[in-house]
Amino acid sequence: MPIFEYQDVKIDVDEDGFMQEPEKWDETIAKALATTEGVDELTDEHWKVVNYLREYYLKFGIAPMIRKLCKETGFPLKRIYELFPSGPAKGACKVAGLAKPTGCV
Amino acid sequence: MKNKKTSIKDFSNKEGQLVELDNSGFLPLPPPYDKQELEPKIGSLTEDARKKYECDLDGVVAVKFPRPETEEEKRILVEKFLSGLKKLFEKENNWGFMQPLFLTMEYCAKCQTCASACPIYNETGEMDIYRPTFRSDILRRLYKTYVKKGGKFFAKVSGNDIEASWTMIARLMELCYRCTICRRCAQTCPVGVDNGLVTREIRKIFSQEMGINVEPLHKKGSVQQLKAGSSTGMIPAAFLDNIEFLEEEVEERTGMNFKWPMDKAGADILLIHNAGEYLAWPENPEAFAIILEAAGISYTLSSELVGYDSVNYGVWYDDVQFARVAIKHAQAARKLGVKKIVLGECGHAHKALTVIADRVFTGEFNIPRESSLTLLDDIIKNGRLKLDPSRNDDIITTLHDPCNVVRLMGIVQPQRNVLKAVSNNFREMTPHGVENYCCGGGSGFAITQDLNFPDWRHTVSGRAKLRQILDVFQDVIGPEQKKYVCAPCSNCKGAMRDMFAAYGLFERCNILYGGLVELVVNAMPEIEKPFLEWEWH
Numbered sequence: 001m002p003i004f005e006y007q008d009v010k011i012d013v014d015e016d017g018f019m020q021e022p023e024k025w026d027e028t029i030a031k032a033l034a035t036t037e038g039v040d041e042l043t044d045e046h047w048k049v050v051n052y053l054r055e056y057y058l059k060f061g062i063a064p065m066i067r068k069l070c071k072e073t074g075f076p077l078k079r080i081y082e083l084f085p086s087g088p089a090k091g092a093c094k095v096a097g098l099a100k101p102t103g104c105v
Numbered sequence: 106m107k108n109k110k111t112s113i114k115d116f117s118n119k120e121g122q123l124v125e126l127d128n129s130g131f132l133p134l135p136p137p138y139d140k141q142e143l144e145p146k147i148g149s150l151t152e153d154a155r156k157k158y159e160c161d162l163d164g165v166v167a168v169k170f171p172r173p174e175t176e177e178e179k180r181i182l183v184e185k186f187l188s189g190l191k192k193l194f195e196k197e198n199n200w201g202f203m204q205p206l207f208l209t210m211e212y213c214a215k216c217q218t219c220a221s222a223c224p225i226y227n228e229t230g231e232m233d234i235y236r237p238t239f240r241s242d243i244l245r246r247l248y249k250t251y252v253k254k255g256g257k258f259f260a261k262v263s264g265n266d267i268e269a270s271w272t273m274i275a276r277l278m279e280l281c282y283r284c285t286i287c288r289r290c291a292q293t294c295p296v297g298v299d300n301g302l303v304t305r306e307i308r309k310i311f312s313q314e315m316g317i318n319v320e321p322l323h324k325k326g327s328v329q330q331l332k333a334g335s336s337t338g339m340i341p342a343a344f345l346d347n348i349e350f351l352e353e354e355v356e357e358r359t360g361m362n363f364k365w366p367m368d369k370a371g372a373d374i375l376l377i378h379n380a381g382e383y384l385a386w387p388e389n390p391e392a393f394a395i396i397l398e399a400a401g402i403s404y405t406l407s408s409e410l411v412g413y414d415s416v417n418y419g420v421w422y423d424d425v426q427f428a429r430v431a432i433k434h435a436q437a438a439r440k441l442g443v444k445k446i447v448l449g450e451c452g453h454a455h456k457a458l459t460v461i462a463d464r465v466f467t468g469e470f471n472i473p474r475e476s477s478l479t480l481l482d483d484i485i486k487n488g489r490l491k492l493d494p495s496r497n498d499d500i501i502t503t504l505h506d507p508c509n510v511v512r513l514m515g516i517v518q519p520q521r522n523v524l525k526a527v528s529n530n531f532r533e534m535t536p537h538g539v540e541n542y543c544c545g546g547g548s549g550f551a552i553t554q555d556l557n558f559p560d561w562r563h564t565v566s567g568r569a570k571l572r573q574i575l576d577v578f579q580d581v582i583g584p585e586q587k588k589y590v591c592a593p594c595s596n597c598k599g600a601m602r603d604m605f606a607a608y609g610l611f612e613r614c615n616i617l618y619g620g621l622v623e624l625v626v627n628a629m630p631e632i633e634k635p636f637l638e639w640e641w642h
Contacts, residue, residue: 015555060343061333065384068350102325103337104381104416104451104552104595 006032016090018100022057025097033095038085046083046095048073053096063093063101111233113243117273123234124163128564130230135575136582137613145607147560154556159275163234165561167282167553170275170317179271182315186274187251189314193306194252201424201464206306209298210248213241219290219300224542224569225283237290237300240280243267244303278317281307285547285566286421287508292539304548308422318422322549326418327426331433335380335414344413347383348406355391359632365394368441369405375438376404376477377458378449379595380414386598392622392636393449396481399629400489405441412437415448416595417457421549431462435470445473447480450620452507452594453547455514476510478593481625482519485526493630494529500587500637502528502624503577505570505601506541507594515539520593523621527628534573542569544592546600563607567600571608574616584615587639593621602642611641 001020004013009032012020017036019025030050034042042050052073056064063069066088070077077088084091089101111124126147138144150160159170173179192198193206219237220226226235233239246267250260260266267273281304288301311317320326330336334344348365356362366372376397382389397404407413411433419427438446448454459474466472484490504524510516517538524531534541544551545567553562578588592598601618610616617639626636 060346061340062338062343063384065347065350065387067354067387068347071350099338101337101384102321102329102552103335103339103384103414104379104599105337105385 004033004036006035014100016094016100018094019097022097022099025054029097030095033097037091037095039083039095042095045075045079049075049080049083049088049092050096053093053098057096057098063089063098109230109232111239113239113246113267116234116243116276117268117270120272122161122164123276124232126163126165126229126561126565131564131568132228132230132572134568134572135579138571138575138608143608145560145563147564148557150557158556159278161272162276162279163283165558166279166556167319167558168278168311168317169320169555170278173271183269183271183274185315186310187269189310190247191252192314193310194248199424201461202302202306205299205302209241209300209303210245212296213238213245213298214296216295218293218295219298222289222293224287224289225285225566228568228572229565234280235283237284240277240284240307241298241300241303243273243277243280244307277307278311281311282319282550282553283561283566285508285543285545285550287543287547288512289540289542292512305421309424312423313425319549319553321552321554322418322422323426326416326552327423327430330411330414330416330418331429334410336416336418337380337384337414339380339384339414341408341410341413344380344383345408347387351383351387351391351394354387355395358391358634358636359395359626361395361398361632363398366405368408370441371443372403372405372441373444374402374404374447374480375407375412375441375443375445376447376449377407377413377415377434377437377454379416379451379454381416381595381599382449382451386595386620386642388623388636388638389450389620392620392626393477395626395629395632396484396490396622399631400484402480402484404447405443407437407441409437409440415451415454415458417454418549420453420457420461427457427461428465431458431465432470434458435462435466435472438472439469443472445475447475447477449477450593450595450622452509452596455507456509460513476514476516476519478510478516478519478523478621481622482522485523490625491630492526492625492628494527494628496628496630496635497528497624498530500528500589501530501532501578501581502589502591503532503534503574504537505534505544505590505592505594505597506537506539507592507597508541508543508547510594511541512539520621523625524591527624532577534577542573544570544594544597544600545604546596551596551599551603559603559607562600563604567604570601571604574610575614578614578616582614584613586615588614588616589624590616590618591621591624592618617641
């Protein structure tokens with residue numbers, strides 16, 4: 001299993017860099033994972049997306065629908081792509097410590 | 106193309122990677138992809154991945170099986186494989202599929218008619234390892250050598266023997282994930298041999314006897330579906346929350362304010378969608394809800410565990426997982442007392458629940474099942490929807506036929522009737538109907554996303570479909586004309602989304618993919634705003 005290391009952070013990830021143990025996620029890990037997405041600094045807007053994803057994930061165990069993410073954060077999809085260049089699923093969810101999406105999605 | 110010709114002897118014995126894949130030997134694509142630099146390449150595995158996983162077939166990895174380290178481990182794996190092989194030919198262990206498999210083993214005349222029907226074999230410039238009979242011949246030799254009485258002797262005398270080495274079995278493990286089970290080969294065979302079934306039965310040996318399968322299909326697929334309620338991980342509470350959100354969204358988009366029927370006992374129909382639709386293409390279940398509401402159909406959704414996700418990945422690799430999920434679907438329907446189950450736009454769910462489940466369901470579990478395509482055709486034929494096809498006039502449409510709906514079940518005309526009722530600019534691909542080509546994502550490939558497998562899907566298994574799409578729109582291929590590939594199947598949509606993105610088809614040619622019901626709602630004059638959002642997603 002690949003290991004991701006950045007400064008003091010050392011976590012198990014899958015081949016696409018998603019956390020294997022999402023329960024170990026914290027803000028330091030989010031900042032570290034963000035560097036793999038080309039995001040050097042997490043702004044308030046980034047945190048708004050990450051915190052919503054995290055909150056939804058803790059409640060329902062999966063990522064929300066992308067449309068729901070846009071609606072709840074008030075950001076159009078285009079803005080989310082600007083914040084997280086690989087997009088809501090591959091980028092934002094990874095930073096928020098969610099597992100990779102599964103099923104026919 | 107290196108190593109285009111491969112003998113079964115090499116397949117069994119040759120050390121290292123058997124063949125190298127190189128796009129330049131594949132059949133050239135139509136413009137604008139006649140320029141090779143526009144075509145995605147099949148990425149090489151990293152040195153680490155090569156060392157770690159079995160990849161000695163073609164350098165591509167679907168199964169991600171770690172290489173065994175010792176001879177003893179290999180010996181145990183071979184033994185298990187042979188034990189599973191024998192079970193395929195025992196009534197008690199394979200009552201569902203033994204007969205067609207047995208006939209396939211005994212009656213192939215090696216005429217190779219099927220080879221010319223196989224898109225993967227043809228598109229790769231006829232690589233032997235992808236020929237439908239190549240895979241089947243390996244299983245046939247194994248069957249003759251290890252299963253039939255006196256097999257080792259007779260097989261050797263007739264030159265049909267094979268040695269079950271781990272090298273060979275490891276290659277076979279990957280090779281059974283290089284066929285989409287589209288079953289064009291089975292359709293064309295003059296004596297009824299089913300080489301697609303062979304692919305599936307080989308996967309079964311690996312899964313049921315050895316616990317070897319593809320993670321997105323098994324661990325993250327059927328196992329998760331049985332535990333959480335959906336292969337997407339969507340638990341019932343999340344499903345209900347999503348429906349609430351979609352109800353609001355429908356109101357915003359259409360002005361229609363209504364509740365989606367949920368767990369309504371005594372409704373005529375239980376409608377089950379592939380749950381991936383809710384997350385990836387929510388406009389599809391939305392369009393269904395709008396149509397059924399407008400047409401006044403008595404139906405319900407279910408929030409029962411598994412009752413809201415029609416997928417049944419076991420149909421691709423494992424009878425036990427298949428039966429577990431199928432029974433959950435029947436139970437959800439029985440609990441609500443509906444007259445029948447209707448399946449949304451999902452091809453493999455059609456195969457699983459309407460066709461193969463016949464071998465599992467008995468008595469009161471054998472509840473009638475129907476395709477949504479025939480239901481939609483009925484609704485429109487009976488004049489229950491007001492439609493104005495001119496609302497879709499800015500789009501040229503074509504129809505992709507999902508293999509499981511069309512070739513397997515013979516549902517060909519209903520979806521065409523529907524599409525023609527809502528589109529004045531519909532054109533057929535060549536060939537189509539029961540002779541269609543697979544989207545490239547069949548048999549679980551659309552969701553097998555690890556390492557370099559997606560590259561293989563985009564350049565090899567999806568190639569025939571891409572060719573057809575480019576051909577049908579060739580006279581209007583530029584980005585100024587909107588073009589829509591109507592693909593009434595979640596897996597086909599997933600495969601097209603990824604393949605279109607890999608080739609930049611939306612940006613370069615303005616070709617979008619999507620379902621059928623979205624076009625129907627877009628043609629409903631009562632809805633003011635266009636329902637179809639012409640955006641890449």
